[in-house]
Amino acid sequence: MTKNGNSLDQRTFDKLSRLxxxxxxxxxxxxxxxxxxxxxxxxxxxxxxTVINIAGRQRxxxxxxxxxxxxxxxxxxxxxxVKLKKEFKQTLQLWESSHYALQKGNDxxxxxxxxxxxxxxxxxxxxxxxxxxxxxxxxITKSIENNPLTSNLEFEDELKIIQKNEQIFLLKMDQIVNxxxxxxxxxxxxxxxxEMVLMAITLLLLLAELLFIFWPAAKTVKNNLSELLEAEKKxxxxxxxxxxxxxxxEKSVKELRALSRAMDETLLFARISxxxxxxxxxxxxxxxxxxxxxxxxxxxxxxxxxxxxxxVIIDDIVSKHKKTGWQGEVKATTKxxxxxxxxxxxxxxxxxxxxxxxxxxxxxxxxxxxxxxxIERLTKASFEEKMSQQKTISSKIIENQEKxxxxxAKDVHDGIGQMLTGLKYNLESIDISDMDxxxxxxxxxxxxxxxxxxxxxxxxxNLTPPELADYxxxxxxxxxxxxxxxxxxxxxxxYNKTDFAERLDSLSEINIYRIxxxxxxxxxKYADSTHIAVSLSHSKEILSIVVDxxxxxxxxxxxxxxxxxxxxxxxxxxxxxxxxxxxxxxxNSEIGKGTRVxxxxxxx
Numbered sequence: 001m002t003k004n005g006n007s008l009d010q011r012t013f014d015k016l017s018r019l020x021x022x023x024x025x026x027x028x029x030x031x032x033x034x035x036x037x038x039x040x041x042x043x044x045x046x047x048x049x050t051v052i053n054i055a056g057r058q059r060x061x062x063x064x065x066x067x068x069x070x071x072x073x074x075x076x077x078x079x080x081x082v083k084l085k086k087e088f089k090q091t092l093q094l095w096e097s098s099h100y101a102l103q104k105g106n107d108x109x110x111x112x113x114x115x116x117x118x119x120x121x122x123x124x125x126x127x128x129x130x131x132x133x134x135x136x137x138x139x140i141t142k143s144i145e146n147n148p149l150t151s152n153l154e155f156e157d158e159l160k161i162i163q164k165n166e167q168i169f170l171l172k173m174d175q176i177v178n179x180x181x182x183x184x185x186x187x188x189x190x191x192x193x194x195e196m197v198l199m200a201i202t203l204l205l206l207l208a209e210l211l212f213i214f215w216p217a218a219k220t221v222k223n224n225l226s227e228l229l230e231a232e233k234k235x236x237x238x239x240x241x242x243x244x245x246x247x248x249x250e251k252s253v254k255e256l257r258a259l260s261r262a263m264d265e266t267l268l269f270a271r272i273s274x275x276x277x278x279x280x281x282x283x284x285x286x287x288x289x290x291x292x293x294x295x296x297x298x299x300x301x302x303x304x305x306x307x308x309x310x311x312v313i314i315d316d317i318v319s320k321h322k323k324t325g326w327q328g329e330v331k332a333t334t335k336x337x338x339x340x341x342x343x344x345x346x347x348x349x350x351x352x353x354x355x356x357x358x359x360x361x362x363x364x365x366x367x368x369x370x371x372x373x374x375i376e377r378l379t380k381a382s383f384e385e386k387m388s389q390q391k392t393i394s395s396k397i398i399e400n401q402e403k404x405x406x407x408x409a410k411d412v413h414d415g416i417g418q419m420l421t422g423l424k425y426n427l428e429s430i431d432i433s434d435m436d437x438x439x440x441x442x443x444x445x446x447x448x449x450x451x452x453x454x455x456x457x458x459x460x461x462n463l464t465p466p467e468l469a470d471y472x473x474x475x476x477x478x479x480x481x482x483x484x485x486x487x488x489x490x491x492x493x494x495y496n497k498t499d500f501a502e503r504l505d506s507l508s509e510i511n512i513y514r515i516x517x518x519x520x521x522x523x524x525k526y527a528d529s530t531h532i533a534v535s536l537s538h539s540k541e542i543l544s545i546v547v548d549x550x551x552x553x554x555x556x557x558x559x560x561x562x563x564x565x566x567x568x569x570x571x572x573x574x575x576x577x578x579x580x581x582x583x584x585x586x587x588n589s590e591i592g593k594g595t596r597v598x599x600x601x602x603x604x
Contacts (some may be wrong), residue, residue, distance in 0.1 A: 002402055002499065007261050008478045011468045016223060019213045019214075019216075019217050020213075020217075021212070022213065023209045023213045026205055027202070027205065027209075028049055030201060030202050030205055030564055031202070032199075033040075033198075033432060034195075034198040035280065036197065037194060037198065038191065038198075041458040047285060048180070048183075048184040048187065048207055048351055049184075050109070050110040050111065051069045051102065051111055051112075051180055052108060052177060052181055052184065054101070054102060054111065055173070055176055055180050056101070056177050057098065057178045058095065058098055058099060058173050059094040059170055059173050059174065059177070061094060062133070062166055062169050062170060062173070063166070064091050064169070065091050065092060065133065065137060065162075065166075066162055066163065066248070067164045068084060068087060068088040068091060069137060069155075069158075069159060069162050070159060071084055072084055072088060072140060072155070073155040073156075078148045079558040080185055081144060081148055082148055084443075085141060085144045085148075088137070088140075088141065088391060089141050092134070092137045092141065093137070094139070096134055099130055100458065100462035101113075102115075102122050102123070102176075103115065103120075112243070114436075116179075116183060118179055119176060119180065122172065122175060122176050123176065124167060125172060126168075126172040126173065128165075129166075129168040129169040130165075130170065132161055132165045133162055133165050133166060133169060136158040136161045136162050136484060137162065140155060140158055144537075159468075179226065186253050186563065196205035196521070200590070223292050223331070236350075240493040263435055266364040268282065268284055268288065268342065268344075268360075268361070268363060268364065268508060269281075269284070269285060269286045269359075269360065270285050270359075270502070271349075271357050271358070271359055272300045272318070272357065272358050272360060273358070274322045274356055274357075274358060275299060276299050276300050276318045276319070277297060277298070277299060277300070278291075278295075278298050278299070278300050278317055279357065283353070285362075288334065288340070288364070289303050289304060289332070289334055289335070290334065290335045291303050299311075300318065300360070301315045301318070304332040304333075304342075305331075305332045305333045305334050306334075306337065307333050309331060313330075314330060314332075315330075316348065317330070318358065322346070323348060324347065325345070325346055325347050325348055326346040327343075327344070327345045327346070328344065329341060329342070329344070329365070329369070330342045330362075335424070339366070340366050341364070341366045341368075341369035342364060342365065343362060343363050343365045344360065344361070344362040345359075345360070345361045345362070346360060347359040347360075347361065350357055461603065465479055465480065465513075467479045468509055468510065469506075469515055470507065472504070472535065473503075473504060473512055473513060474496060474500060475499060475514050477494055477507070477513065477534060477536070480513070480516070480517060480520070481494045481520070481532075481534055484524065488524055490529065490530060490532055491530060491531045492520065492531075492532045492533075492534070493532075493533055494532070494534045494535075494536065495533065495535045495536065496536045497535060497536060497537040498536070498537045498538050500536055500537070500538045500543065502538075502585070502603070504543075504603075507580065507581065508581045508601065510583070511577040511578070511580055511581050512545065512599065512601060513583070514577055515574045515577050515578060515599055516545060516547060516599070517546040518570055518573065519574070519597040520532060520534070520547060522570055522595075523549035523551055523595065526550050526551075526554075527551025527553070527595060528551050529549035529550050529552075529594070530550060530551050531549070531550045532547065532548070532549045533546075533547075533549075534546070534547050535548070538603065540603070540604070541602060541603055541604050542600050542601065542602060542603060543599075543600075543601045543602075543603055544594060544598065544600050544601075545598070545601075546597070546598050547596070547598075548594065548595075548596050549594050551594055551595060552591065552592060552594075553590050553591045553592055553593050553594050553595055554588045554589050554591060554595070555589075555591065556588070556589050573586065574597075576599075581601060582602055583600055583601040583602065584599075584600045585597070585598070585599055585600075586598040586600075
């Protein structure tokens with residue numbers, strides 16, 4: 001004990017506690033600062049992809065605007081001209097609003113408007129071409145609005161202006177898109193450098209903690225241990241001297257013998273020489289391994305096991321740890337060929353200065369070890385089962401992706417591809433000298449072009465509907481129900497009960513759309529339903545979507561077992577998708593009473 005009443009162990013523990021708290025707090029603080037800096041930079045980069053996408057879209061819109069302007073100049077039918085004029089006006093408005101949003105920012109489009117000086121200069125350079133196209137396009141629109149039968153020849157000058165400036169606009173818009181992309185890459189490069197700097201700072205902190213905290217702490221512990229060992233050595237010497245000089249030696253010997261007998265009967269206790277020869281073995285040890293203390297020159301390993309490999313392991317443990325001591329688990333086998341697990345400690349012991357022994361103290365843990373082995377076996381089996389299940393799901397996902405790609409390729413080849421081939425041959429066969437046949441072929445080409453456009457739109461809708469990216473989940477589901485109702489003849493309706501119109505993040509919207517699409521397709525394919533209702537409602541915290549059908553229903557338990565790839569993959573994909581967005585999915589069905597699929601998605 002020290003003067004102030006605290007033990008050496010307590011003082012050492014308190015000092016080490018303070019040092020470790022300082023070290024861990026420093027590391028934690030550096031990690032928190034690193035995360036704050038990285039997240040701040042990532043937040044500033046969230047809008048980069050949106051800016052690049054909208055800037056790239058401007059090229060497409062300018063081309064579309066030019067195409068529609070030329071179509072307006074060649075169409076003489078009043079009804080078609082008015083309809084095309086409406087589309088032309090919408091394209092012009094979107095093109096114009098996007099152009100201004102890229103320069104000044106727009107919250108609804110996710111554009112910050114904080115452009116660099118280079119991009120501001122590039123926009124100033126492109127604006128004359130933009131204004132020229134915009135003014136001429138507005139003039140064409142007003143002319144048709146005032147007089148739908150305006151002569152096509154009146155637009156020749158405007159078309160020349162559009163054609164001239166459209167090429168300049170495309171070229172300079174390419175440069176702007178490339179500059180946006182370059183600046184985004186520079187931000188990413190800066191973030192990488194920041195990460196390297198933060199990692200270097202963290203490593204320096206760890207090195208400093210090693211040099212100024214952990215290493216001094218280790219030296220303190222080493223010194224304390226040295227003091228304790230020295231004290232132990234002095235205590236042994238004092239005890240030995242006391243036994244030699246004290247008249248109470250006999251009493252002490254008797255007490256030791258009594259203690260030895262108690263250990264023999266209650267513990268697995270033995271004493272062996274440093275080379276592994278048994279000098280004494282307790283009664284409980286002897287009864288367990290059928291050993292007699294009258295046997296001499298018997299190796300401890302031969303007593304514990306009848307198997308050579310186990311004997312080699314035990315001999316190796318004794319040989320390696322006869323000076324330092326050891327504690328661990330050992331497998332043994334009795335002479336009756338019964339496996340026994342021991343939790344064993346080897347303690348170096350010196351009864352005199354010129355003699356050393358090893359004390360063996362063990363306890364039988366066979367039942368406990370059997371339980372551990374069984375737990376490990378069950379854990380491994382469960383893991384292998386989950387891995388097998390995941391492999392089945394992955395293979396099905398790949399298989400479905402391949403089927404979808406093959407279907408799209410077939411649609412493009414058999415439908416759009418053949419129509420484009422027909423369009424090419426018809427264009428090549430036009431004889432300008434025969435105006436009557438040329439007019440007939442042009443009408444046919446218009447119909448063929450409309451079919452091609454419809455085919456492209458259908459293929460695009462099947463991949464990812466444009467309404468989803470442009471307007472959000474509600475317009476996308478509305479379009480889905482309308483299209484599927486037309487294609488299948490089913491009565492499919494959407495009820496937006498709470499007029500939900502919010503936009504969610506893109507990951508949530510695409511997963512919600514795919515789950516609803518899967519639920520409706522299942523009702524169409526398997527339920528033999530005539531009416532399908534999609535109901536949408538929301539509160540402050542949850543968006544709820546319910547898909548009901550009046551089909552034949554089924555037993556939900558039959559789709560739960562997918563361990564061997566037996567069905568239920570559609571439901572599995574739906575559950576996997578709902579996990580991605582932290583939502584919940586409920587399936588209720590009864591044979592003859594239809595099916596209900598419910599999605600609950602958190603909004604906060």
